Each structure stands twice: as C-alpha cells, then as structure tokens.
Amino acid sequence: MALERTLRGIAGTFVIASLILSRIHSPWWLLFTLFVGVNLLQSAFSDWCPMMSFLKACGLKGHEGETRTASKGGTL
Numbered sequence: 431m432a433l434e435r436t437l438r439g440i441a442g443t444f445v446i447a448s449l450i451l452s453r454i455h456s457p458w459w460l461l462f463t464l465f466v467g468v469n470l471l472q473s474a475f476s477d478w479c480p481m482m483s484f485l486k487a488c489g490l491k492g493h494e495g496e497t498r499t500a501s502k503g504g505t506l
Contacts, residue, residue: 432491432492433482433485433486433490433491433492434492436485436490437479437481437482437485440481441466441470441481444462444463444466445463445466445467448460448462448463448466449463469481
C-alpha cells in the first residue's frame with residue numbers, strides 16, 4: 431500500500447477511535463481529534479507530517495517513480 435493511502439487510513443482510524451472513545455469514556459478524547467485535524471491542516475501547508483516520517487522510518491515507500499516538484503522549481 432502506498433504511503434499516502436496508509437497515512438489517510440491511520441488518520442481516519444484515529445478520528446473514528448477518538449470519537450467513539452469520547453462517547454463511551456470521556457469527552458476529553460475530542461482533543462485527540464483536534465490534534466489529528468491540526469496535524470493534517472499543517473501538513474497541507476508545510477508538506478511535512480510526523481506520521482509520514484514514522485512510516486518512512488518503518489520502511490513504507492510512496493508510489494514508484496513519483497516525483498514531486500517543489501514550489502521553487504526543484505524536486506523534493
């Protein structure tokens with residue numbers, strides 16, 4: 431599975447799990463939902479996500495042959 435798809439799956443699982451936990455355990459679990467949302471938002475602007483760094487360290491790779499172009503004309 432591609433890195434990006436795995437990341438989306440993990441983020442979705444975290445959100446669903448925290449919503450369920452907020453209903454059955456404590457509303458404070460909604461702070462975890464907020465944390466996931468803030469990380470997703472900041473990654474949209476910075477193109478960096480802590481979970482992606484973790485997944486890459488675990489050996490998961492993105493699409494083969496995929497190149498991404500930086501806004502300044504270089505490649506990432």
